Amino acid sequence: MKNPSLKHLSNLETRLLDQAWQKLEGEFRGAPMLAPEAGFVQRWEARRQQAQQRQQRVRNNWLVAANGFAILLFLAVVTALAWGLLVQPTLFTTIVGTIMAFAVFSLTIFQVALSVLTEVPFAIWCLTFAIGASLLSLWADLFNQVHIEKGVNQ
Amino acid sequence: MQQDERKWLDASRQGDSQAFSRLVGMYAKPVYNLCYRMLGNPQDAEDAAQETFLRAYRALDRYDPQRKFATWLLSIAANYCIDQHRRVRPQLVSLEETTQVELRQSEPGPERQTLALETHHEVQHLLSSLPARDRAAVILYYWYAYSYAEIARALSVSESALKARLHRARRSLAATWRQEQMNPLSVQRSIYEKSIS
Numbered sequence: 199m200k201n202p203s204l205k206h207l208s209n210l211e212t213r214l215l216d217q218a219w220q221k222l223e224g225e226f227r228g229a230p231m232l233a234p235e236a237g238f239v240q241r242w243e244a245r246r247q248q249a250q251q252r253q254q255r256v257r258n259n260w261l262v263a264a265n266g267f268a269i270l271l272f273l274a275v276v277t278a279l280a281w282g283l284l285v286q287p288t289l290f291t292t293i294v295g296t297i298m299a300f301a302v303f304s305l306t307i308f309q310v311a312l313s314v315l316t317e318v319p320f321a322i323w324c325l326t327f328a329i330g331a332s333l334l335s336l337w338a339d340l341f342n343q344v345h346i347e348k349g350v351n352q
Numbered sequence: 353m354q355q356d357e358r359k360w361l362d363a364s365r366q367g368d369s370q371a372f373s374r375l376v377g378m379y380a381k382p383v384y385n386l387c388y389r390m391l392g393n394p395q396d397a398e399d400a401a402q403e404t405f406l407r408a409y410r411a412l413d414r415y416d417p418q419r420k421f422a423t424w425l426l427s428i429a430a431n432y433c434i435d436q437h438r439r440v441r442p443q444l445v446s447l448e449e450t451t452q453v454e455l456r457q458s459e460p461g462p463e464r465q466t467l468a469l470e471t472h473h474e475v476q477h478l479l480s481s482l483p484a485r486d487r488a489a490v491i492l493y494y495w496y497a498y499s500y501a502e503i504a505r506a507l508s509v510s511e512s513a514l515k516a517r518l519h520r521a522r523r524s525l526a527a528t529w530r531q532e533q534m535n536p537l538s539v540q541r542s543i544y545e546k547s548i549s
Contacts, residue, residue, distance in 0.1 A: 218526035218533075222478070226494045229475045230468075234384040234398055239377045245402050246369065246409065 357421060365412050372412075376405050379422060382496065383429050389491045390433035392480050400436060404429040419505075426496065427506035430488040437484035474529075481528045486521040489514060 282289045315323075357378065363371035383404050388397035407428050408415075415424055479487055485507065492503045504514040 214530065215523055215526040218530045219522050222525060222529050225471050225475055226490075229472065229495070231381055231495060232385045232388050232397075233381045234401060235394075238380045238384070238398075238401070239373050241398075242376050242380075242402050242405055243369075243373055246406060249406055 361415075361417070361421060364409075365415075369409075372405075372409055375421070379405075379425055382422065383425060385495060386426055386429050386488075386491055387433055389476070389479055389495065390430070390484070390487060391436060392476060396436070400429065400433055404432055407432065420502070423498065423502050423506055426492065430492065430506060434484045434488060478525050478528055482521055482524060486517050486524070489517050490521050490525075493518060 279293075357375070360371040360374045360378075364375065380401065384397055384401040387400035387404070388394065391397050391400060404425065408425055411428075415421070479490065482490065488507060489503060492498050492506060498506070500511050500514055504511045507514065509517070
C-alpha cells in the first residue's frame, strides 16, 4: 500500500476493530453454557430404541426381498429347464454330459497340480512359503499403518 | 470422573446401552450448548444433540481410546451442525423461551437478568453472522477452552488454517458489532426482516 493516507486508514480500522474485539471477547468468555430441557437422557433412550427398531425393520425387509428374489430366480431356472426338456427331450442328456465333461476336466487339472507338487523338492516349497509369508506380513503391516493414519485424520 | 467415563466407555463398547446413557447424561450440556450456538434455536439444537449421541453410539467401535471422548463427541456434533447448515438455511428464532430458564438460575436480580439476556441475544446474533465452519471454531475456542491442536483435529483442518480462521472470525465479529453500535436501528430491522423471511 503506497498511499500513506490509505495506510493510515487501514491502521485506524485495525485499531478500531481491535478495540471492538476487546469489548466483545469479554461477552464471549462470560456467556453461559446452555443446558437442554430436563429429561434429555430419557428422550435419547426412546430415540435410540426407535432407531434400532427402524434398522431392524429395514434389515427384515431386505431379508424378505432377497429371499423372494432367490425363490423367483430358482423358479425361473426350473421353469426354463422344464420347458427346455419338454421342447427338446435330449437336452437332459446334454446337460449331464456337460457336467461329466467338466468333472473330468477338473480331475485332470487336479492330477497335474499334484504331480507338480510331488516333483518339486520339499526344501523349495519351504523356501517359497517363507518368502510368501514374509511378504504377506509386510503388506499387512503397511496396510495397518495406513489404516491407523486414516482413522486419526478422520 | 475420568475413571467413571473410562468404565462406562468400556461397558458401552461391549454393548451396554445403560452405560452409554450415563455418558449421554454426562455430556448432554456441552453437546447441546455447541448445537444451540451453531444452529440458534432450541428445537434444532435438541435434535442435533440427540443425533450426535446416536451417531457416536453407532460409531463406538471406531472410537480411538487415545483421544479424549469429549473432543470426539464435540467433533461429531460440530460436523453434524455444519452439514445441517449446508442443507437448510438457519432461522432466527426468539431465544427467550429457553434461555430465560438458564439465565434465571445464574442471574439474581431482574435488571441483571435482562442485561444477561441482552448479552446473550447479542452474542448469538453475532455468531449467526459467521459462516458455519468459522462459527464452530469460535464456539470450541471460547466455550470449551480447547487447545488449537484439539480444535484443529475436531474440525479436520491444520493448526495454521484454524488460527487464520479464528483471526478472520474475530475481525468479522468486531466489524459487525461496530456496525451495529453505529447504526442499531438498521440492524434491528435486518434481524426482523430475516426472521419474517
